[in-house]
Amino acid sequence: MTLNPADPRTAAASGMARFLGRIAPDETIAVAAHFDADGLAAAAILTRALRTAGRTAEPVIVGKAQTPWDEDFAGRLRGLNPGGLILADLGTRAEPVLAGTPTLIVDHHRPTGTPPDAVTLSGHALDPEPTSALIAWWATTALGDQSDLLWLAALGLIGDMAEAAGFPELAEAQSRWGKTALRDAVSLVNAPRRTAAADAGPALRLLLAGDGPKAITRGEGPDVQALAAAKAEVRDAVEAARRVPPRIAGDVALLLFSSPCQIHPLIAQQWRGRLRDKIVIAANSGYRPGWVHFATRSATGRDLLAFLAEHRPDGADGRYGNGHAQATGGALPVEIWNRFVTGLGIVEAQVAP
Numbered sequence: 001m002t003l004n005p006a007d008p009r010t011a012a013a014s015g016m017a018r019f020l021g022r023i024a025p026d027e028t029i030a031v032a033a034h035f036d037a038d039g040l041a042a043a044a045i046l047t048r049a050l051r052t053a054g055r056t057a058e059p060v061i062v063g064k065a066q067t068p069w070d071e072d073f074a075g076r077l078r079g080l081n082p083g084g085l086i087l088a089d090l091g092t093r094a095e096p097v098l099a100g101t102p103t104l105i106v107d108h109h110r111p112t113g114t115p116p117d118a119v120t121l122s123g124h125a126l127d128p129e130p131t132s133a134l135i136a137w138w139a140t141t142a143l144g145d146q147s148d149l150l151w152l153a154a155l156g157l158i159g160d161m162a163e164a165a166g167f168p169e170l171a172e173a174q175s176r177w178g179k180t181a182l183r184d185a186v187s188l189v190n191a192p193r194r195t196a197a198a199d200a201g202p203a204l205r206l207l208l209a210g211d212g213p214k215a216i217t218r219g220e221g222p223d224v225q226a227l228a229a230a231k232a233e234v235r236d237a238v239e240a241a242r243r244v245p246p247r248i249a250g251d252v253a254l255l256l257f258s259s260p261c262q263i264h265p266l267i268a269q270q271w272r273g274r275l276r277d278k279i280v281i282a283a284n285s286g287y288r289p290g291w292v293h294f295a296t297r298s299a300t301g302r303d304l305l306a307f308l309a310e311h312r313p314d315g316a317d318g319r320y321g322n323g324h325a326q327a328t329g330g331a332l333p334v335e336i337w338n339r340f341v342t343g344l345g346i347v348e349a350q351v352a353p
């Protein structure tokens, strides 16, 4: 389950070898991934390494408010008729996504169950904790030398704020490709998933083709332009939402706003720094009609997964309270959201149905 802490690199590579041993060489491997920098970088590493090794690999990225456990996404995967499935940076749950299909899980979120018949490469609870892209890179060393793809693993580490974790792979990538170029590339790759359309296509294409971060930061063409436009769209949305005042009840500070952009994690992060003794909940009623999506952060060090579990409203499903002890959140239908904020003592944060 969790990678062997004594030697996670070898454990990841042997997990990949075990997974590939269950798939005929001519069968397609679907590579499903989250749409943030870590997920996209993991998808690019896995797809590129598998293709170089002569395998057929197809990346499939989740859309806005979508998980692989939703039927429409599973349908997209089935359309590829895959002989194997990789789930990267998408969480670790007990339920299979494609029952009967050999599955490899590359992830670092807190598992909510043990998937049957899957090889699970989980970095959760390792110290330091590797991100999905780094675990993917370790795993693909089973297919040969991957040093030219190391910059992609660095994008994942930086994107998930693991820059200070001390992984030697990051130091090596920084000296080869440049700290600033890597950081700027992360900021660009992370932008589209926060926009109203949340189209990860341009970023993924750049990561699949590029030879380093400068292919993104200094590149030309429509995909690079799309990333710059996405950054501008998100910047404007953040500018509007940051003026909203917090509503405070006890040790909770809640910010409620409405935007089609996924800016709630950014707003939560900003207020985390300003209200250092509070649990900050940044809630967005405009991300998806009929729902409230929210991000929870705190400078207090409290276990936020435990906090949300204590306040779990009846009817909340797997979209509520996942992720990390220090970075979580969720999505609730408006009616359940209204019960949740009432329970927190912040009735005025109810949303009209």
Ligand SMILES: [Mn+2]
Residues within 6 Å of the ligand: 038, 039, 089, 108, 131, 132, 160
């Ligand atoms: Mn991640």
